[in-house]
Amino acid sequence: MERQGRKKSFKAQAVGDFVEQIITRGEVVSIHQGAVNIFGSRDLLFSLVADLSAMTALSIYLPAMFQDKFRGNRQGAAKIRAGLEVRGQGNKLYLADMVISLDFSNTWKGTLSLTDVAGFTKQNIDNLEETLLASKIEEGFIALHKSAPAGDLFVRQAQKILAGLLITGKPALLRGLSRMVGLGIGLTPSGDDFIAGALLGEGIRQLLDNTDQQNSNFPAIDRAEINGVLSKTSYGGRALLWLALQGSFPNYLIHTARGLAGAVCLDDMELVVKTAMLHGATSGSDALSGLLWYLRQAF
Amino acid sequence: MKRIIVEKDSYYDSVFLMLINRDVKKIEGVKDAVVSMGTEMNIDLLKEIGLSSPEVERATANDLIIAVEAESEETLARACDAANDLLKKKKSTVEDSGEYRPASLETALNMVPDANLAIISLPGQYAAREVRKALSRDLHVMLFSDNVPLEDEIELKKLAVEKGLLMMGPDCGTAIINGKPLCFANVVRDGDIGIVAASGTGLQEVFCCIDNLGSGVTQAIGTGGRDLKNARVGGMMMMLGIEALEKDPRTKVIVVISKPPAPDVADKVVARLKETGKPAVIHFIGLEAKEQRHNLYFAGNLEEAAGMAVSLSRCEVYKPRVFTLPEEKVGEIVARESAMISSGQKYLRGLYTGGTLADEAMILFDREIGGIYSNNQVKPELVPADPHVSQEHTIVDLGDDVFTVGRPHPMIDPSTREQRIVREMEDPEVALLLLDIVLGYGSHNDPAGAILDSLKEAREKAKQRGGYLAVIASITGTEGDFQNMAEQQKKLESIGCIVMSSNYQASMLSLEIIRKVV
Numbered sequence: 001m002e003r004q005g006r007k008k009s010f011k012a013q014a015v016g017d018f019v020e021q022i023i024t025r026g027e028v029v030s031i032h033q034g035a036v037n038i039f040g041s042r043d044l045l046f047s048l049v050a051d052l053s054a055m056t057a058l059s060i061y062l063p064a065m066f067q068d069k070f071r072g073n074r075q076g077a078a079k080i081r082a083g084l085e086v087r088g089q090g091n092k093l094y095l096a097d098m099v100i101s102l103d104f105s106n107t108w109k110g111t112l113s114l115t116d117v118a119g120f121t122k123q124n125i126d127n128l129e130e131t132l133l134a135s136k137i138e139e140g141f142i143a144l145h146k147s148a149p150a151g152d153l154f155v156r157q158a159q160k161i162l163a164g165l166l167i168t169g170k171p172a173l174l175r176g177l178s179r180m181v182g183l184g185i186g187l188t189p190s191g192d193d194f195i196a197g198a199l200l201g202e203g204i205r206q207l208l209d210n211t212d213q214q215n216s217n218f219p220a221i222d223r224a225e226i227n228g229v230l231s232k233t234s235y236g237g238r239a240l241l242w243l244a245l246q247g248s249f250p251n252y253l254i255h256t257a258r259g260l261a262g263a264v265c266l267d268d269m270e271l272v273v274k275t276a277m278l279h280g281a282t283s284g285s286d287a288l289s290g291l292l293w294y295l296r297q298a299f
Numbered sequence: 300m301k302r303i304i305v306e307k308d309s310y311y312d313s314v315f316l317m318l319i320n321r322d323v324k325k326i327e328g329v330k331d332a333v334v335s336m337g338t339e340m341n342i343d344l345l346k347e348i349g350l351s352s353p354e355v356e357r358a359t360a361n362d363l364i365i366a367v368e369a370e371s372e373e374t375l376a377r378a379c380d381a382a383n384d385l386l387k388k389k390k391s392t393v394e395d396s397g398e399y400r401p402a403s404l405e406t407a408l409n410m411v412p413d414a415n416l417a418i419i420s421l422p423g424q425y426a427a428r429e430v431r432k433a434l435s436r437d438l439h440v441m442l443f444s445d446n447v448p449l450e451d452e453i454e455l456k457k458l459a460v461e462k463g464l465l466m467m468g469p470d471c472g473t474a475i476i477n478g479k480p481l482c483f484a485n486v487v488r489d490g491d492i493g494i495v496a497a498s499g500t501g502l503q504e505v506f507c508c509i510d511n512l513g514s515g516v517t518q519a520i521g522t523g524g525r526d527l528k529n530a531r532v533g534g535m536m537m538m539l540g541i542e543a544l545e546k547d548p549r550t551k552v553i554v555v556i557s558k559p560p561a562p563d564v565a566d567k568v569v570a571r572l573k574e575t576g577k578p579a580v581i582h583f584i585g586l587e588a589k590e591q592r593h594n595l596y597f598a599g600n601l602e603e604a605a606g607m608a609v610s611l612s613r614c615e616v617y618k619p620r621v622f623t624l625p626e627e628k629v630g631e632i633v634a635r636e637s638a639m640i641s642s643g644q645k646y647l648r649g650l651y652t653g654g655t656l657a658d659e660a661m662i663l664f665d666r667e668i669g670g671i672y673s674n675n676q677v678k679p680e681l682v683p684a685d686p687h688v689s690q691e692h693t694i695v696d697l698g699d700d701v702f703t704v705g706r707p708h709p710m711i712d713p714s715t716r717e718q719r720i721v722r723e724m725e726d727p728e729v730a731l732l733l734l735d736i737v738l739g740y741g742s743h744n745d746p747a748g749a750i751l752d753s754l755k756e757a758r759e760k761a762k763q764r765g766g767y768l769a770v771i772a773s774i775t776g777t778e779g780d781f782q783n784m785a786e787q788q789k790k791l792e793s794i795g796c797i798v799m800s801s802n803y804q805a806s807m808l809s810l811e812i813i814r815k816v817v
Contacts, residue, residue: 153348234361
């Protein structure tokens with residue numbers, strides 16, 4: 001008979017604001033460098049992450065577990081594999097031979113504040129556009145901003161969707177962006193990243209509401225419409241959009257917004273853009289494309 | 300013809316999905332390929348372009364769809380096999396790999412809490428912030444980045460000195476710390492010689508010569524080129540490096556290497572070395588060697604610096620010499636090579652990947668025959684108007700920024716030098732090619748093999764014109780380097796290239812030959 005070993009204990013250093021709502025039951029769906037994705041309740045993924053830069057309000061920052069796993073101690077916490085059951089009880093999460101304590105951890109919200117974006121000017125939008133267009137990335141929705149005709153069928157579709165957006169209702173709502181949900185390449189489809197970028201742009205605009213920089217006639221994105229089609233995208237895309245609709249963004253996008261507002265020259269902007277683009281294959285550039293698209297309309 | 304693969308519940312990272320897409324598209328005969336998740340929106344689009352199947356209809360948003368369109372059934376099968384192979388390979392890598400690359404200093408320190416050194420390589424203007432972070436966490440720093448503003452360098456070095464930490468760089472690409480080769484470095488024996496150097500390939504040449512003489516090093520500390528050259532930096536890291544070696548009981552002999560320092564800084568370094576009381580060898584590249592004073596020995600070239608240090612560590616008398624080969628043998632080589640060179644051929648072309656090695660050769664030739672064109676020249680009239688075009692005697696540092704914008708350093712990617720070799724051969728007046736082959740970590744895995752074809756072609760062209768092209772090279776490397784030094788030498792010799800045991804010897808031999816033909 002196999003002997004039951006002692007459970008290894010880990011303490012989370014930070015816990016996403018929405019994690020507790022979805023951790024009652026779950027299943028490990030994928031293991032990546034520095035991240036373990038778990039399918040939780042409410043059809044949403046949450047993640048254990050090794051690095052703060054990968055943090056979202058649906059993540060648990062747990063560097064010690066990765067240190068153990070990736071240092072080759074395969075007897076310990078390295079038993080994680082896809083399909084494993086995850087159980088949440090009180091402020092504890094049970095996974096394989098581990099117990100993860102969420103007690104007294106910092107809460108990570110992923111929301112923007114006015115201080116983050118206070119220095120934002122229209123010049124920042126021009127600099128963002130110039131820097132983004134200079135990038136050598138060809139895949140994904142960055143092509144929406146380039147003048148060359150799009151060869152990619154997903155980009156062509158996105159162009160059609162953007163051209164057909166409608167302003168309806170009272171107060172005015174921007175409708176049709178939901179047709180981009182689940183569109184394009186990537187584990188998180190490009191369309192989802194694009195919408196998240198656009199929602200980030202809207203977040204910046206709302207914070208700067210008291211200034212006279214924006215186009216006050218530009219309508220609000222119809223969030224209910226997007227929320228209604230979240231089941232049509234991948235787990236990764238769904239989690240990203242669900243959070244973005246609550247006004248919460250991945251850490252890298254929060255840094256992007258801060259960097260965008262704080263960049264005083266093209267060199268600064270280059271750093272902001274390059275750092276964002278490190279995220280995924282095209283996720284960073286797709287989100288920047290959505291952000292630029294929104295800012296161009298609204299300011 | 301079209302075919303579709305559906306992988307149920309797939310969670311490959313998006314970088315990998317993009318790579319599959321690129322690899323499949325690259326296969327000859329593949330017209331188009333789409334790699335995407337099976338979201339409703341994507342499935343609708345695939346249907347619109349005729350890429351659908353019952354399996355695709357059943358796919359969910361968490362399934363991976365690979366759709367390929369190709370010219371023939373055979374290509375289609377090849378493309379699908381390639382995609383499947385990549386997927387399988389990725390699965391096994393994910394399952395077996397324990398590798399994890401942290402994305403921030405903070406995470407790296409969580410993984411390796413006892414780390415005491417950080418290597419930083421970022422665009423120069425952004426590097427200072429990371430260096431500051433590392434120093435504040437009490438980490439020594441090796442700063443690989445160049446183009447770091449001078450003010451930042453001064454401030455960071457002051458902070459490092461205050462904390463008693465090394466801040467090697469900026470533009471420091473070579474070091475050996477506690478036996479660990481860092482960045483561009485070689486596998487060198489452990490020993491009792493400590494080196495501080497403000498020169499990358501100069502440092503490599505010295506520790507490789509030490510190893511080839513059967514001795515070894517305790518530490519090889521880089522300082523970055525400006526440390527001694529700029530009076531405001533004032534040799535801060537050189538002084539700290541000397542202090543570290545002074546305090547290290549394992550270090551019996553100290554070696555200091557630098558391009559010509561600012562005069563005040565040079566005096567300060569010499570005075571500090573004297574104060575250590577340990578035997579110290581000094582080589583300021585380009586400056587004449589001086590007589591021995593107290594515990595200080597002045598070398599005339601990089602190889603000599605190594606030789607002196609080895610003799611001192613063994614308590615032997617250093618016997619100066621130019622060539623390792625017997626004099627008669629050198630005479631034979633010079634006579635043979637120069638006899639084959641035709642009367643119209645008179646110029647030397649030095650094509651270097653190592654900046655300091657190029658300097659060493661250029662300074663020697665400039666002193667002996669004068670008029671050497673080079674992108675490293677301090678005499679403006681001898682800097683070629685177009686660095687890509689040689690004139691008369693030319694020695695080129697191919698690692699210079701003008702050659703590396705948008706492409707890797709020639710020590711990593713030999714194609715820059717390959718192309719230049721072919722171009723040099725269009726000039727019928729070229730008599731001799733002088734080359735460096737730098738081995739070790741970071742360098743190309745077969746630097747000699749990579750230029751062999753272009754060297755053969757160049758020699759063939761000279762022959763067709765009724766002339767001869769002499770090729771002289773040196774290898775900066777050790778027996779322990781993964782490129783296999785003996786094999787590298789054999790490859791060069793297989794096409795008639797003469798391989799000398801140091802850059803100085805290769806330069807001296809070239810000088811002898813050029814003197815004969817001019």
